[in-house]
Amino acid sequence: MSEKQMNAGLDMAEGKYMFKKTNMPELYKDQALVKVKSSGICGSDLHNTIERKNKTHFTKAGNLPQVVPGGHEVSGIVEELPNDYLGDLEIGSRVAIDMGGAGRACQNCYYCNFGYTKHCVNPVNDTGGGFGEYITRKPFGMYKISDEMTYSQGALVEPLAISVHGLRYCRFETGMNVAVIGSSSIGLGAIASAKFFGASKIIASAKYPHQAEAAKLMGADIVVSAEPGDLENACLDNTDGIGVDLAIESVGGTNNSSLVQSANVVRNVSNVLILGRFGEKIEMDFLQPMMKEINFINTTCYANINGISDFKLAIDILSSGNHPYKDIVTHTYEPKDIQLGFEKAYDKNSKSLKVHINS
Ligand SMILES: [Zn+2]
Ligand SMILES: [Zn+2]
CATH class of the missing domain: 3.40.50.720 (NAD(P)-binding Rossmann-like Domain)
Structure with a gap:
């Protein structure tokens, strides 16, 4: 871990999030640095918080207080790219990020070779998620969002890609x-x-x-x-x-x-x-x-099927006219108020559909 610090919302394993300083994510030489602009609270984040508190998560790390933030529904702005990067992203590109699959994938193993990067057998370490101020991932897992999409809509690409993938898979x-x-x-x-x-x-x-x-x-x-x-x-x-x-x-x-x-x-x-x-x-x-x-x-997550990624299709759907999925974000909070965001997301009587942490 580098010594530079950033702000992050961290699950304290007591059923509560705290906004506090933590280390900046490690930036490996083939990764891009992205300043997070929007991060959605997923049902799995809600489950994880309960399981972390009750020590019933299926992983050991999932039962300990977080030092590395979670958050996998993420959009942001590219601030650094690898020195030898030749793709179509630029400094300042607005992107939605495949945090668990393509963003960490080796791009060269059995599963990567047929587009199922979520199952990569040699992924790079998880350097943390969108409830931190910054994330690092490979540019391969970053998808430009369209000009008509806001960052908040960019953070909807991931949950929409789940359904897109499921339908294509079946x-x-x-x-x-x-x-x-x-x-x-x-x-x-x-x-x-x-x-x-x-x-x-x-x-x-x-x-x-x-x-x-x-x-x-x-x-x-x-x-x-x-x-x-x-x-x-x-x-x-x-x-x-x-x-x-x-x-x-x-x-x-x-x-x-x-x-x-x-x-x-x-x-x-x-x-x-x-x-x-x-x-x-x-x-x-x-x-x-x-x-x-x-x-x-x-099914879980998303893939690249027949040369077309589920993320790209989700961006296409969100960019098709005034698509109603764009409007499912019912509540937004600043990063420092992440705990209030989680409380709102738990409480379905609050009429919350999707809660975003936006900066
Ligand atoms: Zn999720
Ligand atoms: Zn791989």
């Missing part, structure tokens, strides 16, 4: 009827992506009224409550009793109800795409999915 086809279980930021991204890729009918469930409203804005044709049975009825009623072609599970959690519901709403011989994160072991009866010949498809 070979989504134009004209499919889709059910989206849950309308938080990932569910909303799934609706927006399915719409962009040409879904026929999109039927979504939402737990809160403000999420239902947002789901409609994203392009859902029908939005029902999260009560058991509502989504099942809507999907069967709108497909002549057959079921939808694809269910996208975006809830995760600690029980199997969203997976069971997903299996109930799809037709036979179809896919359930799982985008939600399940923090605990869950039980699942696989007899009905087997009889229906349903695939449960797990």
